[in-house]
Amino acid sequence: MSVIWSIARGTFKESMQKKIMWVFFGIALLIIGLSFIFSYFSPSEELTLIKSIGLGIIYLFGVLIALIITAGLIPTEIERRTIHTVLSKPIERWQFVLGKFLGVALVLFMNMMLMAIALLIVVMSKGSARAEGFFKALVTNSRILEATLLLFFYLLILCAFAILFSIFSTTNISITLSAFVFIIGSLSDYVADIIKLSHNPLTSLVLKVLHLIVPNFGNASIYNSVIHGYIPAGEARYVLMAIAYSLAYCLVLMLLSTWIFAGKEV
Amino acid sequence: MSGTAKRVILLVLCILLIIVLQMKIDVYRPKYKPGETVSLGYISREVLATALMGLREVAASLLWMKIEDYFHSGEHEKIPPLIRIITWLDPHFVEAYSSGAWQLAWNSEDWRLIPSAEAFLEEGIKNNPDKYELYADMGWLYYDKIKDYDKAIEWYKRASALKSPPQVRRMLAHSYERAGKIDEAIKIWKKLIEEGKKEVERNPKNFEAIFNRDVAIHNYNMCIIRKIDRAALAKRPKPYYLSFKVYRVSPRILQIRAKTNLPELSRIRVSLVDEDIAERKKKSLGWQLMNETEYIDVWPQVRKGEMKTDIDLTDALKYPLKGERFILTISLLPQTQPVVVQDVLGWLGEGMAGGDVVVIHSSPPKKKVEKSAILTLNDITGQQTALIKEVK
DSSP: OOHHHHHHHHHHHHHHHHHHHHHHHHHHHHHGGGGGGGGGOOHHHHHHHHHHHHHHHHHHHHHHHHHHHTTTTHHHHHHHHHHHHHHSSSSOOHHHHHHHHHHHHHHHHHHHHHHHHHHHHHHHIIIIHHOOOOOHHHHTTTTHHHHHHHHHHHHHHHHHHHHHHHHHHHHHHHHHHHHHHHHHHHHHHHHHHHHHHHHOOHHHHHHHHHHHHHOOOOGOOOOHHHHHHHOTTHHHHHHHHHHHHHHHHHHHHHHHHHHHTTTTTO | OOOHHHHHHHHHHHHHHHHHHHHHHHHHHOOEEEEOOOOOOOHHHHHHHHHHHHHHHHHHHHHHHHHHHHHHOOOGHHHHHHHHHHHHOTTTOHHHHHHHHHHIIIIOOOOGHHHHHHHHHHHHHHTTTTOOOHEEEEEEHHIIOOOHHHHHHHHHHHHHSSSOOHHHHHHHHHHHHHHTTTHHHHHHHHHHHHHHHHHHOOOOOOHHHHHHHHHHHHHHHHHHHHHHHHHHTSSOEEEEEEEEEEEEEETTTEEEEEOOOOTTOBBOOOEEEEHHHHHOOOOOOSSSOOTTTEEEEEEEBTTTTEEEEEOOOOOTOOOOOOOOOEEEEEEGGGGGGGHHHHHHHSSSSTTEEEEEEEEEEEESSSEEEEEEEEEEHHHHHOOEEEEEEEEE
C-alpha cells in the first residue's frame, strides 16, 4: 500500500507543477468570482444563475483537468524513459497504474472542491446568508459540495478511461478517445428517454443495452435540484448508488488497465 | 483457479453490478433531470450541444441573460420564444415561467395573448407543483387581467396552502373583497394582524414584520369601513344610464363616444370581437395571436359624464378583419372598478338599480351596465367619415 501511496504522492506533486492545470483552475475561479455581474437580476434569479453557471464551470473545468492531466501521465513516463527506473524497483505494474490513478484523483478532488468552496462563498455572500441566517444558508447551500463530490466520482471514470487509453496510445489519442467516451456517456441519460419514445422493440433493446453498459455521466447531475433548492425523496440512497456505480466502473477500468499494462513492452 | 480466470470473474461481476446499479438509478433519475426529452421544433445547435453535454441549466441561464439584453434593447417580441426554449431546457426555472407569462399578458399590451400566458403558467405549475410563485402569478393574472375574482381566489388559496410570504394571503383577501365576499376578506386580515403582532413581539426590529402587521391593520380597518358604507348603498340604489355613438373617422379608425351618469373615473370596457368568437376561440400555447377573432379590449375612463376612445384597426396584419360582422360591447362591472368608484356603486353593484343596469344571476348576484352593437365589415372599412351606429 505504501508503494501505491508513494506513486500517488509523486503523481500529485508532478501534476501540481503543471502550468496548464493552474491556468484552468485560475480561469474557473475567475468566472465563479465574477458572478457579481448578475447583480442586476432579482435575488432569486441571481442565485439561480450563479449556481447553474458555477456548477457548470466546475463540471467543465473538472473534465478538462481530468482529461489533460491524466492522459499524459503514462505516455510521458514512457517517452522520458523514467518508467524503466520506476519499474526496476520492487514495484508491481498494477501498483504503478493504481498509484497514478489515485494521484490524479487527489489532484482532481482538490481542484473541484476548491472551486466548489469558492462557489459556496460567492452564493453565501450574495445575500443568501443574510436572508436565511448564516447556518441555515450554509446547510442549504452545502448541497453545492454534495453535487461537486458526485461530479468528482464520475470524473474519476473519465480519468480511468484516460489511463486505459494512454497505456496503448499517445497522449493526444488518449484525450480524443476519452472525450469521445465522455460525449457518448453524457448522452446516456437522454437515451433512457428515447427508449420510452421508441416503438421498435429491436431499437429499444439495443438502446437499453447501450444505456446500461456505456458509462452514464448523467447520473452525476443532481444540480438541477441544487440550483432550484429542492431535495427529492431518497436522495441519500440515490447518491450512494451513484457513487457505488462510479467506483464499480473505475474498478472495471483499472482491472483492464493493469491487465493490459502487465503485458505491455515498455 | 488461475489469476486470469479470477480477473475475468471479477470483471464480469463488476459489470453485472454496474448494470444492476444503473437500473436502480434509472428509477430515481427522473427526480433529478430538468425534464423529459421532447422535441421543440426549432432550437439553435449551440444550445442543443450544450444541453446534451448535461449542461441544460447552464444553457438556460445563458439564454436568460440574453433575455435581459432583449428587454433593455426593446426587442420584446424576441422574448417569448426564447423563454419557451429556457423552460424546455430547465422546466424548474420558475422565474422563466413567471417572466414569460408577464411578457405575454402585460408587456405585450395585446390582450389576445392572455390565454397563452395562462397556458404557460399552467405548464409551469405542472412542472413545479410545490412552488407557490406560479400559483400566485396565476392568481394575479385572473385578478388584474382577466378580472375573474372567483378564479383569482382559487389560485391564491392554492398558493397560500404552500409555504409562501404574507403578501400571497394579502392578495387572497383583496380577491375576496373584489368578489364581494367581504367577511372572508376580514377573516384573513384578522389572522394576518394576529400573526404580524406575534412576529413583531418576537423580533421588534424586524421592519418587514412591522410593515406586514401595519398593512394588515390598515386593510382590515378599510374593509370594516367599506362594509358599513357600501351596505348603506343598497338602501338608496341609483339608476345608471349609458348611451353611445360610433363614428368612422377614416377607414379602419373608429371613435366611440359615450354619455353616462356613471361616477367620475369609472372604467368602461370597450371590446370588439368577431360575432362567431365563441365557436372559434381556443386556448393555445402555440404563440399564435388570436388575431382573426378578437380585436380590441380597452378600458377608457369616464370624465365629466363622457367617455371617448379611438379604435385604430389600420394595422391589417394585426387586425385582419376576416369576419363579416363584429360585436362592439361597452360595459361596466362594479367589481373591476377603482376603489373610489366602488364607494359609489358598491362591490357588486349594491348602489345600482334601474336605468340601463342589468342583474347577473350569480352567487352572490352582481349588477352591470352593458350595451352592444353589431358592426359590419363595411361599417369599419368604409371610406367616408360618418356616424355608423347609435345605441341609446
